[in-house]
Amino acid sequence: MSGRGYHHGNLRNALLAAASELVRERGARGFSVSEAARRVGVSSSAPYRHFPDRDAMLAAAALTGFVELEERFESLPVVQTFTDTAAHIAAEYVRFAREDPSRFEMMFAHGIDKSKHADLLQQTFRVQERFEAALAQHLQPTESIRRYSAELWSIAHGAATLAIGENMQHLVPDTQISELASSTATAWAQGITEASGS
Amino acid sequence: MSGRGYHHGNLRNALLAAASELVRERGARGFSVSEAARRVGVSSSAPYRHFPDRDAMLAAAALTGFVELEERFESLPVVQTFTDTAAHIAAEYVRFAREDPSRFEMMFAHGIDKSKHADLLQQTFRVQERFEAALAQHLQPTESIRRYSAELWSIAHGAATLAIGENMQHLVPDTQISELASSTATAWAQGITEASGS
DNA sequence: CCTCAATGTGAGAGCTTTACACATTAGAGT
DNA sequence: ACTCTAATGTGTAAAGCTCTCACATTGAGG
Incomplete structure (x- = not known):
């Protein structure tokens, strides 16, 4: 079942687990196919039976x-309310990013060509749909839900990336970034609801 | 003056220019010290007289x-108004990012250790101060200007990074991301001004 | 004019990704 | 049960990268 014989038996998943671990430890840039293979105990060319190249491996992770x-x-x-929903989503998003900053970085690494890894884009889309579903509960169907979810995503994503990039240290303590995101989302949501009277 | 003799004369700057060009062409991950040296016409170890390592070179760029x-x-x-100011800042920020996405990516690359490159953090801070100055014109001195500028930065930065990461293609056309950022900022600013009655 | 600190070179150690020929084995069919 | 094949793992090696170190060259100040 596990690493015994000539064939590993579950190499693809083992590599993915090792990759995630590596990324957490050393960051997305510190990851290498060789090291992942080494940790799993296979030769450095074995991973290429399961992933076309390094980027594909990262994309899968x-x-x-x-x-x-x-x-x-x-x-x-x-x-x-709409406002509270937006605030909760933004805060949760930042919490997720801060739990494992390197993983979050990897997820949005610009190096990964989305057009080459359609499944990634697909899954991004599903997250997006969660946002829409949550917001939709408090909006009229005629309102531009998609647009609003994109805007909320921007707010949450900006706070998350600036935080884990250590760009906000002198402005807001890291532990309060989640709160920053939720209050940004709150103001935004109020601006919307007061304008359109929803 | 230029690349003639044994000594280049302006190697540091020439390397920085080559680095920026390289990043624009191949992205931050496609950059290599060797290639930059090659383009400038010096040996591959020459750059190390001017930058301690690859990351330092990227940080300088x-x-x-x-x-x-x-x-x-x-x-x-x-x-x-406060609202218009916020909208303009956000839109301009996104425009900057979209002009040269790879450069923008490099500027915020998580691989760069800000604590090791204090000048970078310093310059980030100066940009931040511009935001504050612009917003301050429309706020009472008692209001938390720093906090607001951090929130606005989040909004702009989120839209910019999602856009250049190709995560928004199915939600908003790339050409309209700047407009998305400004309308997000508008709602946010209205939420603030209407709440505090400034 | 002379020297020395700064700047550039060449070679090379030790990584990495990835291709390719070859070894091994699980499991489908008979 | 037995075979054969496709899938999976190995070993080697080419090409390229970062970075070090001893050595070469030269501009500028004394």
Whole structure:
């Protein structure tokens, strides 16, 4: 079942696990196919039976990150207002990013060509749909839900990336970034609801 | 003066220029010290007389990006309201990012250790101060200007990074991301002004 | 004019990705 | 049960990268 014989038996998954671990330890740039293979105990060319190249391996690891992110929002508690919903989503998003900053970085690494890894884009889309579903509960169907979810995503994503890039240290303590995101989302949501009177 | 003799004469700057060009062409991950040296016409070890390592070279190139970004906001036209100011800043930020996505990516690459490159953090801070100065014109001195500028930065940065990471293609056409950022900022600013009655 | 600190070179150690020929084995068919 | 094949793992090696070190060259100050 596990690493015994000539054939590993579950190499693809073992490599993905090792990759995630490596990324957490050394960051997305510190990851190498060789090291992942070494940790799993196979030769350095074995991974290429399962992934066409290094980027594909990272993309597959990133995919698992997006799946976890989606699950995270599946179980998001239902709250009363549009504003509170937006605030909760933004805060949760930042919390996810801060839990494992390197994984988050990898998930959105610009090096990964989305057009070459359609499954990644697909899963990104599913996360997006969670946002839409949550917001839709408090909006009229005629309103531009898609647009709003994109805007909310921007807010959450900006706070998350600036935080884990250590760009906000002198402005806001790291532990309060989640709160920053939720208050940004709150103001944004109020601007919307007061304007359109929803 | 230029690349003639044994000594180049201006190698450091020439390397930085080559680095920026390389990053624009091949992305931050496609950059290599060797290739930059090759383009400038020096041996592959020459750059190490001017930069301790690859990351330092990238950080120095990123620094020039931040300087340009600051200049960009220095000449930002003064507008009437808090809301319009926020909208203009966000839109301009996204425009900057989209002009040379790879450079923008490099500027915020998580691989660069900000604590090791204090000048970078310093310059980031100066950009931040531009934001504050612009917003301050429309706020009472008692209001938390720093906090607001951090929130606005989040909004702009989120839209910019999602856009250049090709994560928004199915939601909003790339050409409209700048408009997305400005309308997000608008809602946010209205939420703030209507709440506090400024 | 002379020297020395700064700057560039060449060779090379030790990584990495990836291709390719070859070895091994699980499991489908008979 | 037995075979054969496709899938999976190995070993080697080419090409390229980062970075070090001893050595070469030269501009500028004394």
